[in-house]
Amino acid sequence: MKFGWTADTAALHTRRMLNSLALASVMFAATPGNAGGISAVDVRGDQVTLRFDDSVDGASAFLLNEPRRIALDISGARIGANGFTGGGGAVSAVRQGQVSDETARVVLDLVTPAIVSNAQFAQDGKSLSFSLQGVSDSGFRAALGKGRARIDAPTAMMARAPRRMHSITVPIPAAARGLVLPAVAGPRDGARPLVVIDAGHGGHDPGAINRENGKREKDVTLAIAQAIRDQLLKSGRVRVALTRDDDRFLILQERYGIARKLNADLFISIHADSAENDEAHGATVYTLSETASDREAARLAARENKADIINGVNLGGQSGDVSSILIDLTQRESMNISAGFARLLQREAAPYVPFRSAYHRFASLMVLKAPDTPSVLFETGYISNVDDSAFLSSREGQDRIARGVARAIEVHFARKLVMREDRAGG
Incomplete structure (x- = not known):
């Protein structure tokens, strides 16, 4: 059987090369000395555990498509040895990259569509465990549109001094002021319901x-x-x-x-x-x-x-009288x-x-x-x-x-x- 390159195959191959080059370029960036290094990524069936040599601050997970991947941005972490163990399940490969001085990224290449489920840190903040929940193609696309899911830091780490964060201001529509009543149509008899x-x-x-x-x-x-x-x-x-x-x-x-x-x-x-x-x-x-x-x-x-x-702002805060x-x-x-x-x-x-x-x-x-x-x-x-x-x-x-x-x-x-x-x- 012969295998030929199609335009779609070539485009997919190009995207993968660019993804690998982009990730490789950040892997050699300077990393902070006081962050938790990633010491291992352990995949056992549908269970994944990331281990760090020091406590980290939290994480967020999101999905990527074409090819399907799960990405985890880990705050207060730095890349480490690419110690991917296990395999044979939904994950075919694991890569790491340093996206900023404060954040390391772990990318799981998926064999079949899956999402992150039941994610939690150990109490000492030195490991992050989660399940891979298999979903349909339509379920993966729906989850893809939901954006990032935050994984909170362990309770024991909450007292740590927060790292300096940059902030931006985003304009949002203001809540309506005053209620304009619509016209009432129908009989002028006010007794009608x-x-x-x-x-x-x-x-x-x-x-x-x-x-x-x-x-x-x-x-x-x-x-x-x-x-x-x-x-x-x-x-x-x-x-x-x-x-x-x-x-x-x-x-x-x-x-x-x-x-x-x-x-x-x-x-x-x-x-x-x-x-x-x-x-x-x-x-x-x-x-x-x-x-x-x-x-x-x-x-x-x-x-x-x-x-x-x-944008996270509730425009309809309920008043006390209601x-x-x-x-x-x-x-x-x-x-x-x-x-x-x-x-x-x-x-x-x-x-x-x-x-x-x-x-x-x-x-x-x-x-x-x-x-x-x-x-x-x-x-x-x-x-x-x-x-x-x-x-x-x-x-x-x-x-x-x-x-x-x-x-x-x-x-x-x-x-x-x-x-x-x-x-x-x-």
């Missing part, structure tokens, strides 16, 4: 993105929110307001804050989920609980609650009403929208924490799924979702009206 529809994400925050077709959650949610508004206005039974009617960014507190300031009777936040598993599909309704109903609910809350954080209200019994009643509406939404919208079998989940979602407004977060489907993405992005799909949601809202308020009349008659 008011529904606030929140299109998730927006502005610099695109939300989930389909890897194949580039569809963005922020665009899909806005189109669906507008379709729900238009469908509700046809009946003339309720008033409607959108938290955003264009591509703008709102912090989470502003979203439910709009509902509270307008004295909304119902708040619905529209989203489109994503998952590593491209087969995941179907709609889900979330209501507030401090305890997540399952891992997926906890994952969603962790992701969505980070929408206010830009915090005190959250423990009021009023929220318990709102949570019960929200859970009832979630069940109603699935029942009424199921003829129009495909739901997951476990359609109702509970999570500690910040956007649902208006204490006096019944609220749900409606994940209308998975933008990462081919069929769901096409459904959510189409006019027909958006209209079907709107009809289903409108039916549920009208039944919800009809029930409330009957209950009020029964109490008045009794």
Whole structure:
């Protein structure tokens, strides 16, 4: 069998040569005399241990692609003997380089895609151990986009004097000052119930993105929110307001804050989920609980609650008056009403929208924490799924979702009206 060079093969070979030359050039740079030298890199199956001849200050890990590698930058370390022992598993080779006077880098060349898991230093700071967790190609690409993962120094080393660090200033968007309330559409009769529809994400925050077709959650949610508004206005039974009617960014507190300031009777936040598993599909309704109903609910809350954080700065710090209200019994009643509406939404919208079998989940979602407004977060489907993405992005799909949601809202308020009349008659 003959093996020939292709353009891709040549490019890969060139990249590897450049990587080796770059790493070799820093290996001969001056290294600090008071840092922990790397004395050994021990790979045993999926377990890796880096050993140092003195304590180091901490580390960070990140992934590199083409070829796949794991890199570890170790603060307070210097390169040492390239003592790679073991092998035969996910690691084919280990290299070292001195990237600065204060930081040494260890690079693990991977045979199969893997990520760092359960990393920790020994208490004396003289060794770092971690596991190699095998992942799929898509899982590796997803982890690649997350950037560096910090591995904190051992507790016993925290009292050491910090090394001098350089700092830079990065401008970030300021938190919005003052809440501009949107227009309320529908009957001018103030007695009609008011529904606030929140299109998730927006502005610099695109939300989930389909890897194949580039569809963005922020665009899909806005189109669906507008379709729900238009469908509700046809009946003339309720008033409607959108938290955003264009591509703008709102912090989470502003979203439910709009509902509270307008004295909304119902708040619905529209989203489109994503998952590593491209087969995941179907709609889900979330209501507030401090305890997540399952891992997926906890994952969603962790992701969505980070929408206010830009460059590590939280733009939506919660005020004390809201915090005190959250423990009021009023929220318990709102949570019960929200859970009832979630069940109603699935029942009424199921003829129009495909739901997951476990359609109702509970999570500690910040956007649902208006204490006096019944609220749900409606994940209308998975933008990462081919069929769901096409459904959510189409006019027909958006209209079907709107009809289903409108039916549920009208039944919800009809029930409330009957209950009020029964109490008045009794």
